[in-house]
Amino acid sequence: MIQQMVQQLSCPSFGLATSWIISRKAVPADSLGEALSLLKREVWPFPKTLSRKDSTVAKVKREQANETYRKTPSELGKILELYNEAICWAPEGSEELAMGYGNRSAIFFNGKQYRRCLANIELAKGSNYPEGKLDKLLEREKKCLNLLEKEPKLNEVEDKLFLEVTETSHSGRGLTAKMDFLVGEIVLHENPSLVVIEPEVTFTRCNHCGRRNEYDLIPCKTCSSAMYCSEQCRKEAFTKYHRFECEIVEDLKNLFKGPKTTRMFQLTLRLFWMVVADLIADRDQFLKRYADLSAYRNPLQIDKSTLHLHVLADNLPDMSADQTGKGVTQFLTALTYKLALEENDSVPRELLNEHQDLLLEVLFRLALQARLVCDQSPADISCLFPLFRMVNHSCAPNAERVLNGERSMLVAKRPIRAGEQVLVCYFPNGTTDSVPKDKRRAQLQREFKFDCQCLGCSLDYPLLNAMDDHPELRTELEQIQSEADSGKRLRLLANFLQRHDDQHPRKELSEAWRLFRDIKI
Numbered sequence: 001m002i003q004q005m006v007q008q009l010s011c012p013s014f015g016l017a018t019s020w021i022i023s024r025k026a027v028p029a030d031s032l033g034e035a036l037s038l039l040k041r042e043v044w045p046f047p048k049t050l051s052r053k054d055s056t057v058a059k060v061k062r063e064q065a066n067e068t069y070r071k072t073p074s075e076l077g078k079i080l081e082l083y084n085e086a087i088c089w090a091p092e093g094s095e096e097l098a099m100g101y102g103n104r105s106a107i108f109f110n111g112k113q114y115r116r117c118l119a120n121i122e123l124a125k126g127s128n129y130p131e132g133k134l135d136k137l138l139e140r141e142k143k144c145l146n147l148l149e150k151e152p153k154l155n156e157v158e159d160k161l162f163l164e165v166t167e168t169s170h171s172g173r174g175l176t177a178k179m180d181f182l183v184g185e186i187v188l189h190e191n192p193s194l195v196v197i198e199p200e201v202t203f204t205r206c207n208h209c210g211r212r213n214e215y216d217l218i219p220c221k222t223c224s225s226a227m228y229c230s231e232q233c234r235k236e237a238f239t240k241y242h243r244f245e246c247e248i249v250e251d252l253k254n255l256f257k258g259p260k261t262t263r264m265f266q267l268t269l270r271l272f273w274m275v276v277a278d279l280i281a282d283r284d285q286f287l288k289r290y291a292d293l294s295a296y297r298n299p300l301q302i303d304k305s306t307l308h309l310h311v312l313a314d315n316l317p318d319m320s321a322d323q324t325g326k327g328v329t330q331f332l333t334a335l336t337y338k339l340a341l342e343e344n345d346s347v348p349r350e351l352l353n354e355h356q357d358l359l360l361e362v363l364f365r366l367a368l369q370a371r372l373v374c375d376q377s378p379a380d381i382s383c384l385f386p387l388f389r390m391v392n393h394s395c396a397p398n399a400e401r402v403l404n405g406e407r408s409m410l411v412a413k414r415p416i417r418a419g420e421q422v423l424v425c426y427f428p429n430g431t432t433d434s435v436p437k438d439k440r441r442a443q444l445q446r447e448f449k450f451d452c453q454c455l456g457c458s459l460d461y462p463l464l465n466a467m468d469d470h471p472e473l474r475t476e477l478e479q480i481q482s483e484a485d486s487g488k489r490l491r492l493l494a495n496f497l498q499r500h501d502d503q504h505p506r507k508e509l510s511e512a513w514r515l516f517r518d519i520k521i
């Protein structure tokens with residue numbers, strides 16, 4: 001009965017957690033070991049099916065793609081997704097895999113995208129392309145090389161970081177400017193360090209870096225559920241976490257099925273697998289580092305291989321007032337442990353026998369932190385941004401966050417001087433300009449569990465909708481708005497915001513920023 005009920009829920013793991021909590025009257029188990037022993041295989045409805053490669057499915061998908069291309073060549077997105085799906089299903093080294101790449105190269109050749117065509121010909125040649133068809137492929141390659149115009153080499157954009165991590169007693173770590181930033185300047189550009197993509201974009205985004213890519217994705221060599229934009233991403237994902245995920249991909253799809261918020265647990269599971277990989281590689285080193293995590297609190301001092309330690313170094317949220325939340329997290333920890341470790345042949349048994357308590361504790365810690373770690377804002381993916389995660393809140397912020405695909409940017413909305421903290425507003429629309437102090441503080445307490453210590457609150461800034469116009473600022477702003485050239489208008493607005501910042505807060509300044517961001521962002 002419970003199984004049927006849970007199967008119908010959009011998120012089986014949370015459905016199970018809820019029923020468990022109700023049955024236990026919201027009391028968490030005494031220990032994680034107890035939570036684990038209370039959980040029997042029969043109560044969860046995950047089928048344990050392997051996600052295998054299958055040439056027949058690959059061929060069907062490829063033929064569907066060919067057919068769609070013949071009938072509606074303008075539906076390029078759909079056609080490429082079908083080819084990608086075919087490529088993902090095709091077994092490693094199979095003729096079917098090479099045919100998928102070959103067909104994809106033809107689409108790009110017809111679309112005059114010769115570099116993309118060549119990338120796919122290379123992949124087809126590296127696979128098992130049928131001898132009888134090779135002449136045609138090589139002919140296409142020759143044509144491409146002849147047609148390809150020499151494109152000017154683009155200069156690499158240098159991403160230098162002029163920020164440091166500082167810590168205060170009232171709001172913990174924060175990002176502080178190491179140079180002056182003018183209004184409109186980009187303070188931070190950050191790629192996510194860890195990503196989980198939505199199931200719908202399995203065949204259109206890299207499973208590791210999350211970048212959108214329809215034209216030269218390559219599949220996982222074993223399962224039919226993950227594609228990568230490069231050999232480097234494929235290798236990195238495999239070493240860190242996919243080697244454990246690969247054989248239980250179908251179970252994980254069930255475990256993390258449901259609304260996007262569920263993906264935060266999938267992200268923390270990937271961090272957990274980095275812990276498992278560390279324990280396998282060098283148990284003593286991991287235990288030493290785990291015993292003193294303070295060295296990993298600063299994201300500027302970590303690298304890709306110590307991301308899990310950095311997250312584990314966070315202070316844990318206080319669960320004393322939230323017994324239901326604690327129970328749910330215990331349940332999810334136990335369920336994930338069973339499914340991801342106990343029933344997963346790629347994890348050595350002796351590791352589980354020897355380190356069960358430690359592994360449960362680490363997984364529980366990561367699950368507790370999931371909400372703070374995982375950034376759900378970019379479309380189609382959930383990410384971990386170690387630097388953006390350090391940015392504190394202000395009701396009168398000096399920066400605004402802007403997303404560019406999966407990249408996260410911070411733009412200065414007020415002049416930021418060296419030594420000042422970079423602050424954003426945590427509210428969904430990025431502003432609290434018209435929200436009374438008591439109300440916004442209550443919301444921050446409810447949603448983010450802190451008492452706001454920002455200048456806007458301590459100096460009790462007036463609300464903008466209760467302020468009068470400032471006649472001189474208003475006249476100047478109206479003049480700027482009448483400027484027809486948008487580039488010039490943008491420069492004038494930035495200059496206006498920069499020069500009059502000493503008048504902050506003002507309606508006209510807030511309006512000027514909105515006008516600026518509408519043009520620029």
Ligand SMILES: C[S@@+](CC[C@H](N)C(=O)[O-])C[C@H]1O[C@@H](n2cnc3c(N)ncnc32)[C@H](O)[C@@H]1O
Pocket residue numbers: 170171172173174389390391392393394448449450451452453454
């Ligand atoms: C996204 S984190 C920011 C980084 C955090 N300070 C740290 O050390 O990990 C959000 C947490 O920072 C603290 N915080 C952020 N803005 C704050 C503010 N205006 N006043 C007090 N605490 C703040 C709160 O503890 C909040 O839960």
